Amino acid sequence: MNGYRCIACNETQAAGFEGFVCPSCGNNLQITYDYASIAKSVADGFDAKAEGIFRYGALLPVNSGADGMPLRVGGTPLYAAPRLGESAGLRNVYIKDDTQNPSASTKDRASAIALCRAMETGADVVAVASTGNAGSSTACLAAALGLQAIVFVPESAPVAKLTQSLSYGARVVAVRGNYDDAFDLCLAASDEFGWFNRSTGHNPFTREGKKTCTFEIWESLGCRVPDRVVVPTGDGNLLSGIWKGWHDLHALGLIDHLPKIDCVQSEASAAISNAVRQIRQDPNVEPNWSSLRIEKVDASTVADSISVDRPRDGLAAVQAVIRSGGEAVTLPDEEILAAIPELAHATGVFAEPAAAAPWAAVKRMAQDHRIMADELIVCIVSGSGLKDIAGARKSVAEPLVVDANIDAVRRVLR
Numbered sequence: 398m399n400g401y402r403c404i405a406c407n408e409t410q411a412a413g414f415e416g417f418v419c420p421s422c423g424n425n426l427q428i429t430y431d432y433a434s435i436a437k438s439v440a441d442g443f444d445a446k447a448e449g450i451f452r453y454g455a456l457l458p459v460n461s462g463a464d465g466m467p468l469r470v471g472g473t474p475l476y477a478a479p480r481l482g483e484s485a486g487l488r489n490v491y492i493k494d495d496t497q498n499p500s501a502s503t504k505d506r507a508s509a510i511a512l513c514r515a516m517e518t519g520a521d522v523v524a525v526a527s528t529g530n531a532g533s534s535t536a537c538l539a540a541a542l543g544l545q546a547i548v549f550v551p552e553s554a555p556v557a558k559l560t561q562s563l564s565y566g567a568r569v570v571a572v573r574g575n576y577d578d579a580f581d582l583c584l585a586a587s588d589e590f591g592w593f594n595r596s597t598g599h600n601p602f603t604r605e606g607k608k609t610c611t612f613e614i615w616e617s618l619g620c621r622v623p624d625r626v627v628v629p630t631g632d633g634n635l636l637s638g639i640w641k642g643w644h645d646l647h648a649l650g651l652i653d654h655l656p657k658i659d660c661v662q663s664e665a666s667a668a669i670s671n672a673v674r675q676i677r678q679d680p681n682v683e684p685n686w687s688s689l690r691i692e693k694v695d696a697s698t699v700a701d702s703i704s705v706d707r708p709r710d711g712l713a714a715v716q717a718v719i720r721s722g723g724e725a726v727t728l729p730d731e732e733i734l735a736a737i738p739e740l741a742h743a744t745g746v747f748a749e750p751a752a753a754a755p756w757a758a759v760k761r762m763a764q765d766h767r768i769m770a771d772e773l774i775v776c777i778v779s780g781s782g783l784k785d786i787a788g789a790r791k792s793v794a795e796p797l798v799v800d801a802n803i804d805a806v807r808r809v810l811r
């Protein structure tokens with residue numbers, strides 16, 4: 398890395414800058430690289446000896462990962478999903494199974510890079526605000542690295558995510574409020590106590606971790622660019638990270654065009670989608686990013702991971718959807734929940750509500766003729782269904798309960 402650029406006002410900072418946000422306007426920062434020198438170092442490919450995301454070390458802003466991270470982060474499979482695709486008349490649907498990360502969500506990509514950064518700056522306490530997954534992920538990797546994690550979550554976070562964090566030894570602060578309250582408290586406490594704050598979006602290293610998902614997709618597709626990548630979106634950091642990954646590959650001359658990045662949200666938590674639609678009302682006018690305000694919403698959705706009032710990486714996500722020509726799809730909770738068993742049954746991959754939402758969005762776009770039958774589509778399956786059993790339970794039938802004899806089995810199966 399060679400510095401930072403503000404995503405709103407474009408002001409740059411040198412690589413030695415120690416803050417997280419733009420000192421001039423307070424917006425999030427984008428980490429910048431010297432692509433010419435990286436291009437030389439990856440001319441013969443990425444680091445074959447390193448595991449998971451650290452194979453892409455040349456494109457990462459930390460040096461300590463390949464030797465310092467005890468757990469394998471990333472390196473997750475991309476599966477072709479022909480039966481799933483056919484059910485919506487589509488021929489080229491793939492799913493990126495990011496449930497296969499150490500804490501069972503895509504958040505581990507961001508936590509790994511942020512925690513390496515924390516260690517490189519000498520921090521031993523890492524705080525994070527979370528709807529649940531960023532917390533359990535930070536707790537998991539902090540445990541592996543011997544750091545102390547402090548996790549701020551809404552009191553209502555799914556019990557599996559809370560239990561994960563507690564088991565990994567994090568101090569869990571369950572806030573009587575929502576994710577946005579937890580976020581503001583984590584900021585204030587990190588300032589007061591001098592903790593390293595890993596919170597999504599606010600910490601620029603999180604986007605750099607998420608972008609590794611793109612590098613893996615690209616390689617799994619035999620170095621092809623898909624037509625679209627469909628991303629469940631709350632704060633917008635996963636989406637902006639996935640876009641950053643394609644941007645990096647393009648800047649290195651490894652790809653000659655970019656995919657569309659589709660933003661998937663619940664109708665009841667749609668701040669980023671609302672902003673995209675607002676901008677598109679006048680497609681001839683380039684938005685003034687430094688004055689763009691993303692209106693906050695009053696979020697409430699069964700997809701707790703993407704239930705966000707005020708997206709903390711919203712501007713970068715809106716830019717990514719607009720610049721890539723992607724769709725902003727908003728869905729009712731029923732469609733999100735119905736996608737869980739559909740995905741599980743057609744692929745064998747069990748997703749939490751937010752992680753099933755991309756498939757629900759793809760179906761919706763296919764019904765509305767917004768995508769063609771042979772487009773190459775990648776759905777990001779970002780968190781395991783085991784993290785929110787109560788959510789999944791709402792979308793499946795009851796088991797067949799029988800007395801313990803074969804007659805009873807015959808009766809129910811008849």
Ligand SMILES: Cc1ncc(COP(=O)(O)O)c(C=O)c1O
Nearest residue numbers: 530631632633634635702779780
């Ligand atoms: C499973 C899952 N999917 C998607 C997201 C959305 O990521 P972001 O908040 O960066 O938009 C999250 C965030 O918590 C998540 O846990």
Ligand SMILES: [Zn+2]
Nearest residue numbers: 403406419422
């Ligand atoms: Zn700025």
